[in-house]
Each structure stands twice: as structure tokens, then as C-alpha cells.
Amino acid sequence: MSAYELAQLNVARMKEPLESPSMADFVANIDRMNALAESSAGYVWRFVGDGGYASEVRPLGDDILINLSVWKDVESLARFAFKSDHVEILRRRGEWFDRMPEAYAVLWWVPEGHRPDLDEAKAKLDLLRTQGPTAEAFSFRTAFAPPGQPVKPSDVPDVA
Numbered sequence: 772m773s774a775y776e777l778a779q780l781n782v783a784r785m786k787e788p789l790e791s792p793s794m795a796d797f798v799a800n801i802d803r804m805n806a807l808a809e810s811s812a813g814y815v816w817r818f819v820g821d822g823g824y825a826s827e828v829r830p831l832g833d834d835i836l837i838n839l840s841v842w843k844d845v846e847s848l849a850r851f852a853f854k855s856d857h858v859e860i861l862r863r864r865g866e867w868f869d870r871m872p873e874a875y876a877v878l879w880w881v882p883e884g885h886r887p888d889l890d891e892a893k894a895k896l897d898l899l900r901t902q903g904p905t906a907e908a909f910s911f912r913t914a915f916a917p918p919g920q921p922v923k924p925s926d927v928p929d930v931a
Contacts, residue, residue: 774883775917776815777842780892781876783868785834789826797867800860801826807856808840813847816840816886830889836868839892841881845914848878874899877908880917 787793801824808814818839820827826836842848851857877899881887887895895908904913 773844773917773920775880776883776885777844777848777878778839778881778885778887778892778895779842779848779876779878780837780839780887780896782831782838782871782896783836783864783875784871785836786867786869788834789836794867796863797860804857804860808851811847811851811855813843814840814851815842818886818889818892828889830893837889837892839887839889841886844917845878845911849911874910876910878910878914879908880906880915 785794789798805817808817818825818828818837825838828837829835831837840848842851852861874896877892877896879895898905898908899910902908904910904915906915906918909915
């Protein structure tokens with residue numbers, strides 16, 4: 772058992788304000804996707820604002836939505852993101868969000884029980900954007916094992 776858990780931040784630039792009719796289908800699926808994540812094997816925690824949604828907190832700008840969560844490991848997060856009903860929403864992201872020219876998702880290991888705050892998460896995204904993938908901030912495509920553990924081929928999800 773690892774003494775670490777996987778934190779992740781992903782961000783998306785909205786094409787229109789969240790309240791606009793073009794975002795209605797996305798908004799209609801927020802509760803369903805949150806419930807799916809929370810019931811997924813390996814889910815640990817997700818950041819929410821005072822009203823219960825991460826979408827109400829905009830630390831990177833009014834047009835940027837964030838999702839910050841903690842998972843047991845890379846495999847658990849990858850299973851939810853790419854192998855569950857979440858993938859149907861992921862496939863439609865172009866309807867609601869602009870393509871971002873820079874990294875929009877970052878993963879990093881945190882000590883078990885640690886819940887990252889927004890400043891930590893933003894710093895990890897900045898680190899990935901400026902230095903590329905490292906053991907401190909990485910992506911699904913270039914995943915790192917928890918500190919002190921060797922990387923095994925089975926540790927890295929197939930997301931291609």
C-alpha cells in the first residue's frame with residue numbers, strides 16, 4: 772500500500788458563460804459526472820466551493836472552469852476519465868470548451884490524507900507548463916510512480 776495518493780487538476784476555457792444556453796447540456800451533466808466520480812473505485816476527494824460545486828470558483832479567470840480531485844492512483848483516475856460514462860462528456864468537450872494551447876491537466880503525488888488547495892494545484896500546473904513532465908508534475912502520457920516506488924509498465928495507463 773502506498774503512502775501517497777494522486778492529485779489532479781484539469782482546467783477548461785469555456786466558449787460561453789456557464790449560464791448560456793450553449794452550456795446547458797454540460798451543466799445538466801455536472802451532478803451526474805460528480806456522482807459517477809464519487810462512486811468510482813479509487814476516488815478519494817474533490818474540491819468544491821461554498822455552494823458545493825468547483826464550477827463556482829474561478830481562480831484562473833471568469834472563463835476557466837477547474838476540477839481538482841484526489842484519487843488512489845493513476846489507474847483509478849484513468850479508469851474513471853477514459854473507461855466510464857465520463858468519456859461521453861469528454862468526447863463532447865469541443866462543444867463547450869476552447870482548445871487550449873498549453874497543458875490543461877496535471878497530476879502529482881501527495882501524501883496520503885493531504886488535500887491540495889488551489890494555490891498548490893495552480894503551482895503544479897504552472898510547473899508542468901514551464902518544465903514539462905517531471906516527478907513533481909506530470910500527465911497521463913508521462914506518468915510517474917509515487918515517490919520511492921519503481922515504475923512498472925502496468926502503472927502507466929493506456930490513454931492513446
